[in-house]
Amino acid sequence: MVRAPIRVPRWPEAATEGPDFAAIRAEFDVPEEFSADVLAEAEDRAAQARLPELDATDVPFVTLDPVGSRDLDQAVHLAARGDGYRVSYAIADVGAVVDLKGPLDGEARRRGQTLYSPDRRTPLHPPVLSEGAASLLADQLRAAALWTIDLDADGEPVRVELRRARVRSRAQLDYPSVQAQADAGTLPEPLALLPEVGALLQRRATDRGAIELGTPDQEVVATPDGWTLAFRGDLPVEGWNAEISLLTGRCAAGLMLDGGVGLLRTLPPAPPQDVARLRQLAPALGVDWHEGRAPGEVIAGLDPTRPGHAAFLEEAVSLLRGAAYTAFDGAPPEQPGHGGVGAPYAHVTAPLRRLVDRFGTEVCLALAAGREPSADLRAALPGLPALMAASDRRTREVERAVVDATEAWLLRGRVGETFSAVVVEADDGRGTVVLDDLAIRGRCTGAGLRPGTRVRVRLEVADVVGRVVRFTLEESA
Structure with a gap:
């Protein structure tokens, strides 16, 4: 992602409880x-x-x-x-x-x-x-x-x-x-x-x-509670x-x-093999990549609120390494x-x-x-x-530690509950999901994980001290 200005958050004084x-x-x-x-x-x-x-x-x-x-x-x-x-x-x-x-x-x-x-x-x-x-x-x-x-x-x-x-x-x-x-x-x-x-x-x-990915940032926000x-x-x-x-x-x-x-x-320019891999992935995630279009042009037309597009953008991060x-x-x-x-x-x-x-x-x-x-x-x-x-x-x-700690703190006491989520990255039974009702990303295991799909996941770990959140796949949508 390319953003020239540095984002500056506010610090409301209402928030008094939470991670250290x-x-x-x-x-x-x-x-x-x-x-x-x-x-x-x-x-x-x-x-x-x-x-x-x-x-x-x-x-x-x-x-x-x-x-x-x-x-x-x-x-x-x-x-x-x-x-x-x-x-x-x-x-x-x-x-x-x-x-x-x-x-x-x-x-x-x-x-x-x-x-x-x-x-x-x-x-x-x-x-x-x-x-x-x-x-x-x-x-x-x-x-x-x-x-x-x-x-x-x-x-x-x-x-x-x-x-x-x-x-x-x-x-x-x-x-x-x-x-x-x-x-x-x-x-x-x-x-x-x-x-x-x-x-x-x-x-x-x-x-x-x-190339501007335009994916939403995960931000910690103060509330009265x-x-x-x-x-x-x-x-x-x-x-x-x-x-x-x-x-x-x-x-x-x-x-x-x-x-x-x-x-x-x-x-450096995106490696040709990464561009080729992304192009091959596009149809499965509902992304139209017509011949002759550059990666940045394709990415600019995506809607990150669509599960398939969000998963595609997650994979597109590989184009901006180095x-x-x-x-x-x-x-x-x-x-x-x-x-x-x-x-x-x-x-x-x-x-x-x-x-x-x-x-x-x-x-x-x-x-x-x-x-x-x-x-x-x-x-x-x-x-x-x-x-x-x-x-x-x-x-x-x-x-990363701030977000991880806040995720675990928000999910404390909810181990064993199931959540609706979208798979944004997966490989060989391991992946990353984003919950539908909470702005939380977490690691997930399960043989049926496929990028861009909706799933039900069960919370297995919410460790505030260790800053770890982990889910397992319960069922695919």
């Missing part, structure tokens, strides 16, 4: 508090914000994020330009407040990224910066890396400019409200073209062979907004490749592309929440100005892939 998420963070060595020297540097930088000379406060930017977000990385303004468009995209200038080799930089390298648990946020940077002086909060003067990208009528970039600038967001908007405005045709002027530009960029992505699980898919506006970030990341990769130095997010960060200085990498995006791509749009974006932005700012990146910046690039790989691994482990 703090123990999970401790188990996986999630950094919690910041040291005194890091906090001191952050307070100093927050009090002495450095603003660029270029004034872009005349551009009426707005931010668009999940409800309640405070670490606002991006502000956007879209405008018509002849028969094309101008995308103005302001990214929080974290390089203006975090110096290479300082305490803040060292701690950010240790953390790698902001980690979101159901009960709290563990930020990459101290909140005085990430939710304050560096965040693109409404009505505040802020330093930004300002991307100005002109698109032609087909949605292809014809001009890219990047400069440091001072900006002022006019409003902090959220996805549900903006989706309601889009549905009613009442979007504010900065976002009036978002449905048009977003849909155009989505079509170009399909043309490039990009504790925690529960829900499957959450993206609103259309989230997909359109993601395309703006992906466009910027493609432009950043182009700058880096032209300049001969940078850090790409890479993903993502990595690839640093280079001199010759470009042998494989510079990103199979999910369908083009070379770099992370530069979430520097408050992801370590590599600050470095990628600094490389791009230097190259866009016709300068060589500094020696210290270049020296840092080769070590970033390993730091991010470790951070990504820890984040995946924590997220």
Whole structure:
């Protein structure tokens, strides 16, 4: 799955009972508090914000994020330009407040990224910066890396400019409200073209062979009685907004490749044998795969609420394996592309929440100005892939443990009960099922498991401490 923005959940205070998420963070060595020297540097930088000379406060930017977000990385303004468009995209200038080799930089390298648990946020940077002086909060003067990208009528970039600038967001908007405005045709002027530009960029992505699985995320949600699980898919506006970030990341990769130095997010093309296996599986799961259609085009037309399509999407994950960060200085990498995006791509749009974006932005700012990146910046690039790989691994482990613990907690005391479910993956008597009435995925055993079929399963294990849920097949539908 390709999503440029990092999803930011809310933390309602109602939930008081449930799994011990703090123990999970401790188990996986999630950094919690910041040291005194890091906090001191952050307070100093927050009090002495450095603003660029270029004034872009005349551009009426707005931010668009999940409800309640405070670490606002991006502000956007879209405008018509002849028969094309101008995308103005302001990214929080974290390089203006975090110096290479300082305490803040060292701690950010240790953390790698902001980690979101159901009960709290563990930020990459101290909140005085990430939710304050560096965040693109409404009505505040802020330093930004300002991307100005002109698109032609087909949605292809014809001009890219990047400069440091001072900006002022006019409003902090959220996805549900903006989706309601889009549905009613009442979007504010900065976002009036978002449905048009977003849909155009989505079509170009399909043309490039990009792959977006679009499967709902399993999320832990607070309730007055504790925690529960829900499957959450993206609103259309989230997909359109993601395309703006992906466009910027493609432009950043182009700058880096032209300049001969940078850090790409890479993903090899899907192995032909995986594509062939998926094509063979399609008819049994009710998926029409006509000759000549690329995998991404087929996937884009699926409905994840249909059992067969959901099982097909589960299998399609094999097409997106092998993502990595690839640093280079001199010759470009042998494989510079990103199979999910369908083009070379770099992370530069979430520097408050992801370590590599600050470095990628600094490389791009230097190259866009016709300068060589500094020696210290270049020296840092080769070590970033390993730091991010470790951070990504820890984040995946924590997220998986949180969901596993919540599943077991929700099913505690129900061992022996039967549930209606859909088989989404199966092989040789073992598989994975998704329950119909609860947003729970679990391992299941049984000789009659077939992907895309409805079944009745019996709960055999719900171990909260061990974070294990296991079912056996009772009967096929």
